[in-house]
Structures are given as C-alpha cells and as structure tokens.
Amino acid sequence: MVGGEEKEIGLERLNSLRKAVRKINQLIVRSSATKELARSACAALIETRGYMDIAISFRDQGGSTISPVAHRGRHDRRNWEVELPPEEDDSLPRCVEQAVCHKRQVLIENTVDYCQGCFHCRHGKAHRSVLTPLTYKEKLVGVLFVCLRSERSIDEGELELLKEVGDDLALGWSNILVEKQNRRRSIAMESAVDGIAILNEEEEYVYLNGAHAQIYGYDSSEELVGKNWKVLYEEEEAERIEREGMSDLYRRGYWRGEATGLRKDGTTFPQEVALTALEDGGLICVVRDITERERTARQLQQSFVELAETTSRVLGVRDPYTQQHEQRVAELAREVGERMELDEEELLGLYLGGMLHDIGKIAIPETILTKPGELSDIEWDMIRSHPRRGHDEILEETDFPWPVAEMTLHHHERLDGSGYPDGLEGEELSFEVRVIGACDVVEAMSTRRPYRAARSKERVLDVLGEGRGIKFDPQVTDILFKMVEQGEIEFD
Numbered sequence: 001m002v003g004g005e006e007k008e009i010g011l012e013r014l015n016s017l018r019k020a021v022r023k024i025n026q027l028i029v030r031s032s033a034t035k036e037l038a039r040s041a042c043a044a045l046i047e048t049r050g051y052m053d054i055a056i057s058f059r060d061q062g063g064s065t066i067s068p069v070a071h072r073g074r075h076d077r078r079n080w081e082v083e084l085p086p087e088e089d090d091s092l093p094r095c096v097e098q099a100v101c102h103k104r105q106v107l108i109e110n111t112v113d114y115c116q117g118c119f120h121c122r123h124g125k126a127h128r129s130v131l132t133p134l135t136y137k138e139k140l141v142g143v144l145f146v147c148l149r150s151e152r153s154i155d156e157g158e159l160e161l162l163k164e165v166g167d168d169l170a171l172g173w174s175n176i177l178v179e180k181q182n183r184r185r186s187i188a189m190e191s192a193v194d195g196i197a198i199l200n201e202e203e204e205y206v207y208l209n210g211a212h213a214q215i216y217g218y219d220s221s222e223e224l225v226g227k228n229w230k231v232l233y234e235e236e237e238a239e240r241i242e243r244e245g246m247s248d249l250y251r252r253g254y255w256r257g258e259a260t261g262l263r264k265d266g267t268t269f270p271q272e273v274a275l276t277a278l279e280d281g282g283l284i285c286v287v288r289d290i291t292e293r294e295r296t297a298r299q300l301q302q303s304f305v306e307l308a309e310t311t312s313r314v315l316g317v318r319d320p321y322t323q324q325h326e327q328r329v330a331e332l333a334r335e336v337g338e339r340m341e342l343d344e345e346e347l348l349g350l351y352l353g354g355m356l357h358d359i360g361k362i363a364i365p366e367t368i369l370t371k372p373g374e375l376s377d378i379e380w381d382m383i384r385s386h387p388r389r390g391h392d393e394i395l396e397e398t399d400f401p402w403p404v405a406e407m408t409l410h411h412h413e414r415l416d417g418s419g420y421p422d423g424l425e426g427e428e429l430s431f432e433v434r435v436i437g438a439c440d441v442v443e444a445m446s447t448r449r450p451y452r453a454a455r456s457k458e459r460v461l462d463v464l465g466e467g468r469g470i471k472f473d474p475q476v477t478d479i480l481f482k483m484v485e486q487g488e489i490e491f492d
C-alpha cells in the first residue's frame with residue numbers, strides 16, 4: 001500500500017470512530033441502565049468495522065468488583081472479575097491487570113506473546129488489542145477492551161479516541177448511578193413517615209415530602225412550596241421557634257426541639273422538630289407528629305396518679321384523717337408550684353409526692369396516731385418513724401419519674417438541720433422536699449385532729465414568719481404566707 005492510501009484509510013477509520021463516539025454520547029443521555037449503555041456502546045463500536053472484538057466491563061452496583069457486562073464479536077469474554085480495590089493479581093490476564101491495577105491504557109501489539117493464552121487472546125492467532133481503563137473522578141469504574149486483526153495498525157489518534165470513548169462511558173456509568181440513587185432517595189423521602197422539607201435561604205419551602213404536607217393537613221406539597229415555614233405555626237409559637245430554634249440553627253448548624261404545629265384547618269398538634277443548616281444557606285426540616293406518644297405519656301401519668309390515690313385510699317380505710325391530709329397537701333403543693341410557674345410535669349410530681357408523703361403511717365398503730373393528750377417518748381419515736389418506713393418499706397423500690405420516695409423520706413427535714421430522720425441541712429433538701437415540707441406544716445396546722453383543734457390563722461402566720469429562711473424555703477414560705485393571709489386556705 002502506498003503511504004497516501006494508508007493515510008486515507010486511517011482517516012476513514014478515525015472518522016468512523018468519531019461517529020461512534022457521537023453515538024455513545026447520545027446513548028449516555030438516553031440510557032437508564034449501565035448494561036444497556038455498555039451493550040449499545042459495543043454495538044456502535046463494532047459498526048466502525050475496525051474491531052474484531054469489543055468488551056466493556058463496569059464496576060458493579062455495590063462497587064466491590066469490576067466484571068464484563070457486554071461484549072460484541074467472536075468471543076465470549078464475560079468470565080473474569082476483579083475485586084476492588086484492585087491489587088496485583090497473578091490469576092488475572094496480564095492485559096486486564098495492567099489496565100485495572102495501574103489505570104493505564106495498554107496497547108498489546110501481539111496478544112499471544114503478551115498474555116500467553118489468556119481468555120482475551122486464546123484464539124491462537126496473534127492480534128492487537130487495546131485495554132482502556134474507564135475512570136470517573138480518578139476512580140476506576142470499568143475497562144474497555146477492543147481487539148484488532150494483527151494486520152490492522154493503530155495510531156495515537158485512535159488511541160486518544162478510545163480514551164475519549166472510555167471517559168464518555170465512565171461519565172455515562174456515573175450519570176446512570178447518580179440518577180438511580182436520586183430516584184431511590186426520592187422514593188425514600190416520599191415513603192418516610194416523618195415530614196421532610198427543604199427550605200431556601202429565605203426560609204421558604206422548596207421541597208416537601210408527602211408526609212410533611214399530610215402532617216399539617218394539606219392535600220399536597222404543592223400548596224406549601226414557596227411559602228415561609230411560619231405559615232405552619234401560630235404567631236407566638238413561630239416567634240418562639242425563631243428565638244430558640246433558628247438562632248441555635250445558625251450558630252451550631254442544627255436544632256432539635258418540640259413545638260406545636262398548626263394544621264390547615266386551624267387545629268394544633270405536638271411535634272418533634274429537627275432542623276439542619278445547609279451549606280448554601282438553606283435548611284432541612286424533619287417533623288414528627290407526637291400526638292400519639294403524648295397521649296400514651298398522659299395515660300401513663302394518669303395511671304401513676306390513680307395508683308397514688310388508690311394507695312392513699314388504702315391508708316384512709318384505717319386512718320381517714322391522714323388520707324384527707326395527704327389529699328390536701330397534694331393540692332396545696334400543686335397550687336404553690338403553679339404560683340412558682342412550674343411546668344405540668346413538675347406539678348404532677350409535687351401532687352404525687354403530697355399524695356404519698358405520709359404513707360408510712362400505715363405501719364403505725366391507730367391508737368397512737370389518734371391518741372388524745374400527751375404521747376410517751378416511745379410513741380413519739382414510732383410516729384417519727386413514718387417517713388423512713390414509708391420510704392424503706394413501701395416506696396423505695398418504686399420507679400416513678402418523680403422523686404416521690406425522697407419526698408416521703410424527707411418531708412420532715414428542715415433547712416436548719418432540726419428535722420428528721422436524717423437531719424439534712426440547706427442545699428441537701430431538694431426543691432420538692434422544701435415544697436412538700438412547708439405545705440405539710442401549713443395543712444396540718446389548719447385542720448382539726450382527733451386529739452387537738454385546728455390552729456388559728458395568726459398562729460400559722462407566726463410559724464411561717466419565724467421559720468422563713470430558717471426552717472422553710474423563703475420563696476415557698478412567702479407564697480404560703482400570702483395564701484393564709486388572704487384566706488385562700490381553709491381553716492377548720
């Protein structure tokens with residue numbers, strides 16, 4: 001062949017290969033599966049008529065191996081697989097090993113000499129072959145193998161074009177996988193039970209999953225896209241979230257908390273919220289409706305209250321005075337707590353503590369409890385044993401969410417250490433103990449007992465005034481003082 005002719009044929013081949021490259025580029029846009037892309041690419045390449053065999057291998061879905069997914073030509077080349085990350089491996093054909101382990105394009109001038117009969121080259125006759133690694137972001141994602149008749153020459157231009165094909169295939173592979181991953185993510189988002197939303201820098205919804213709309217009573221997410229998150233909260237609550245949540249979010253990058261959501265129909269519901277700041281200034285919001293959970297918690301609390309009331313009633317069968325006293329201390333402690341602006345949870349703790357604080361009296365003979373007149377030392381000791389007995393014999397093993405056992409054990413302790421049974425002082429008296437202790441004294445003095453009349457209002461005010469800050473917590477004392485003074489506590 002004369003030089004000019006050879007050149008012409010070479011150009012023709014390159015042009016036909018360029019055509020194949022364009023075709024592969026179109027395939028990348030159209031293909032939705034990596035196998036389909038590989039098959040069509042093999043078909044496009046074989047049409048260039050320059051190649052005997054073509055095989056394309058891709059990284060599998062889990063990303064742990066590379067193996068052939070499509071081939072065209074005379075030989076089946078599907079029977080090899082490379083574990084990733086690739087290590088030098090004697091069992092691999094040398095040609096594959098070069099491309100995979102070193103990510104280098106390999107041109108094999110004589111397959112028989114080079115591979116000594118590997119499955120790529122085992123058809124006896126010597127051929128030329130080119131292995132082009134497919135890399136995406138410097139990661140190996142596959143190998144393109146082409147085999148040529150030995151009489152067919154190959155030049156730099158063709159090798160470069162094969163590299164281009166390799167890059168296109170790698171890009172196509174990645175697009176398909178990213179697309180697949182996106183599809184899976186959006187299925188996951190849409191099937192989530194929690195509301196998930198993405199908001200832009202202006203704190204407006206740009207995406208909401210179905211659950212997010214549904215939780216707030218909207219028929220579709222579309223109704224909320226473009227709106228500010230504040231439409232899903234009452235004004236005051238939105239201000240609170242702004243104050244507590246948003247400031248935290250922009251300072252620390254996230255916020256977790258509870259809030260009260262506003263449904264489309266105007267009703268509200270308790271929710272758990274998690275906000276996460278996005279790098280571009282937007283945020284992700286995950287919302288969970290906790291109505292059910294709150295209901296269960298309330299039911300559980302109600303059972304605690306009923307249990308405490310029942311226990312107190314058991315005591316009341318024998319000792320109605322103490323039962324009434326416990327009931328009134330419970331209500332008084334709750335009232336004091338309300339004036340201290342405690343939350344519902346803490347108020348319930350005080351109520352239960354009041355309800356059970358004298359339960360130890362169940363172990364003391366009725367004759368002593370109701371004995372008129374002076375008590376002997378032994379009798380006093382017995383009476384004074386009620387906090388310890390209530391604690392040790394009845395409540396110690398219980399597992400209330402509030403320190404009920406402690407309130408029982410220490411309700412006769414005083415700030416100055418003059419109380420019993422442990423003679424605790426100052427800070428050793430817990431907040432609950434301080435409330436129950438002072439309420440206990442006021443209630444006991446304001447009612448008549450079988451063995452004595454109720455004390456006068458003035459006497460109670462004296463005891464409180466004298467004990468303020470010495471025996472009793474000053475804040476609790478002030479509240480009780482005012483209540484007695486203003487006639488808010490009934491006297492027998």
Ligand SMILES: [Fe+2]
Binds near residue numbers: 440
């Ligand atoms: Fe007591």
Ligand SMILES: [Fe+2]
Binds near residue numbers: 325329357358440444
């Ligand atoms: Fe008491």
